[in-house]
Amino acid sequence: MPSATAQQTIGPYWHLLEDPQVADLTRFGAPGPAITLQGRLFDGAGAPVGDACIELWQADPSPSELFPGFGRSGTNADGWFRFRTLKPGPIRGCGNATEAPHLALAIHARGLTRPLFTRVYFAADALNETDPLLSLIDDRARRATLIAEPDGDHTWRLDIRLQGARETVFIVF
Amino acid sequence: MGQNLAAGIGFRPLQAGTQPAYATPTYRSTALRAPFSAPISFPGSLTETTGPRFTPERFPPLTDLSRVEGHDAQGQRIIVAGTVTDEDGKPVPHTMIELWQANAAGRYRHPVDRHDAPLDPWFHGAGRVFTDAGGRYRFVSVRPGSYPWRNHKNAWRPSHIHFSLFGPGFAQRLITQMYFEGDPLLALDPIFHSVPDAQARERLVARLAIDLTEPEWALGYRFDIVLRGRGATPMEA
Ligand SMILES: [Fe+2]
Numbered sequence: 228m229p230s231a232t233a234q235q236t237i238g239p240y241w242h243l244l245e246d247p248q249v250a251d252l253t254r255f256g257a258p259g260p261a262i263t264l265q266g267r268l269f270d271g272a273g274a275p276v277g278d279a280c281i282e283l284w285q286a287d288p289s290p291s292e293l294f295p296g297f298g299r300s301g302t303n304a305d306g307w308f309r310f311r312t313l314k315p316g317p318i319r320g321c322g323n324a325t326e327a328p329h330l331a332l333a334i335h336a337r338g339l340t341r342p343l344f345t346r347v348y349f350a351a352d353a354l355n356e357t358d359p360l361l362s363l364i365d366d367r368a369r370r371a372t373l374i375a376e377p378d379g380d381h382t383w384r385l386d387i388r389l390q391g392a393r394e395t396v397f398i399v400f
Numbered sequence: 401m402g403q404n405l406a407a408g409i410g411f412r413p414l415q416a417g418t419q420p421a422y423a424t425p426t427y428r429s430t431a432l433r434a435p436f437s438a439p440i441s442f443p444g445s446l447t448e449t450t451g452p453r454f455t456p457e458r459f460p461p462l463t464d465l466s467r468v469e470g471h472d473a474q475g476q477r478i479i480v481a482g483t484v485t486d487e488d489g490k491p492v493p494h495t496m497i498e499l500w501q502a503n504a505a506g507r508y509r510h511p512v513d514r515h516d517a518p519l520d521p522w523f524h525g526a527g528r529v530f531t532d533a534g535g536r537y538r539f540v541s542v543r544p545g546s547y548p549w550r551n552h553k554n555a556w557r558p559s560h561i562h563f564s565l566f567g568p569g570f571a572q573r574l575i576t577q578m579y580f581e582g583d584p585l586l587a588l589d590p591i592f593h594s595v596p597d598a599q600a601r602e603r604l605v606a607r608l609a610i611d612l613t614e615p616e617w618a619l620g621y622r623f624d625i626v627l628r629g630r631g632a633t634p635m636e637a
Contacts, residue, residue: 228487228488228489229487229603229626230414230415230418230487230600230626231412231414231418231419231487231574231626231627231628231629232574232576232603232604232625232626232627233418233419233420233576233595233597233600233601233603233604234419234420234574234575234576235420235562235575235576235577235591235592235594235595235604236427236575236577236591236594237562237564237575238562239510239512239513240500240502240508240510240512240513240562241500241562241564242510243500243508243509243510243524243525243526244498244500244526244564270432270433271431271432271433271436272432274432276433278512282573284447284450284451284452284570285447286445286446286447286450290450290452290453295452296452297451297452318445318446318447319446320445320446321443321445326445326446326447329447331447331448331570333570333573335575336433337429337433338427338429338430338431338432338433338434339422339430339433339434340420340421340422340424340427340430340434340591340594341419341420341422341575342573342575343422343435343439344439344448344571346447359442359445360440360442363440363442364440389432389433389434389435390432390433390434390435390436391436394435394436394437395435396437396439396440397435397437397439397440398439398440398441398442399439399440399441399442400410400411400441400442400443400444400448400571
């Protein structure tokens with residue numbers, strides 16, 4: 228059997244697909260308190276990445292007619308991305324472990340030959356200490372690259388650095 | 401607990417050389433965007449083994465890019481068709497494929513594209529198609545032109561159509577480009593060559609298919625797509 232088709236960069240013109248509404252996962256009227264997740268994307272020189280496509284997926288709350296679980300946000304000239312969604316709860320992981328509440332992100336951009344995957348956790352959640360993925364990262368500073376901080380009412384912020392000293396932890400599956 | 405499903409299983413390991421390296425020196429934009437650190441390896445849980453579902457009701461198909469408001473776009477009309485399967489050869493039914501491309505002159509309808517080539521009022525360059533129950537898809541378009549991209553002196557992209565696919569799991573996300581058999585620019589293209597394995601590169605090249613070609617109307621090209629498969633060994637439940 229052939230292996231998976233090779234990835235090729237999303238390039239600079241992917242906005243032909245963009246519908247800004249897709250960044251709002253509550254647009255179909257999902258009940259429950261909504262949160263905003265926002266942040267900036269930076270390259271290895273510390274410059275904002277203004278042409279990226281960031282995608283969000285969450286397994287909790289369960290996707291439904293009212294809640295797609297999936298969102299897509301472009302980054303603007305200052306590197307900002309922004310999603311509106313429902314805050315996830317914990318989920319059951321491998322071996323009956325409990326995974327702390329988190330969101331999955333896939334980052335696509337010109338200059339990325341294939342997607343980068345990472346996760347967003349929430350600061351001060353007691354379950355973070357025993358989360359199976361976070362526990363794989365010994366260095367506290369590296370671990371912090373996956374943890375969003377409160378940034379105003381029902382708003383969480385996480386910046387993503389593609390490269391360099393404060394580089395975000397990326398994940399392969 | 402929001403979910404109480406059996407634990408997921410991981411994904412097949414990627415075969416060496418079949419996927420591009422992030423750091424590809426000949427593709428200049430990777431220099432400041434490719435991470436320095438190796439990613440951490442994680443089998444994935446419910447979060448990565450599940451993924452979004454898109455329906456034609458909410459994401460209406462647009463399967464003929466060659467016409468806008470009843471007017472034909474300029475260029476060589478083409479039919480592109482193929483199958484979407486996973487690494488076990490199993491068809492991926494009812495999955496959404498997003499498409500975007502330059503027009504026949506090599507120009508995108510996009511504010512960032514300043515290439516001195518004409519826009520075509522009857523070509524927008526974005527499409528959306530769903531596979532059928534057997535994992536088959538088909539759309540109509542025009543063959544995109546080559547365009548310059550300033551990566552190096554006299555850099556021109558080979559003709560290509562961008563594809564975006566979602567598998568059943570978020571970790572199966574695929575974004576790729578389809579090329580055309582016989583394009584001499586393929587040999588010179590750093591993005592095509594970001595994939596080290598020659599066979600894996602060749603599978604990005606659509607073949608002229610006379611059985612898909614419609615007489616007196618459009619040339620047919622076949623492009624089959626394989627999404628990553630799930631691992632064979634279930635993790636402890
Ligand atoms: Fe392109």
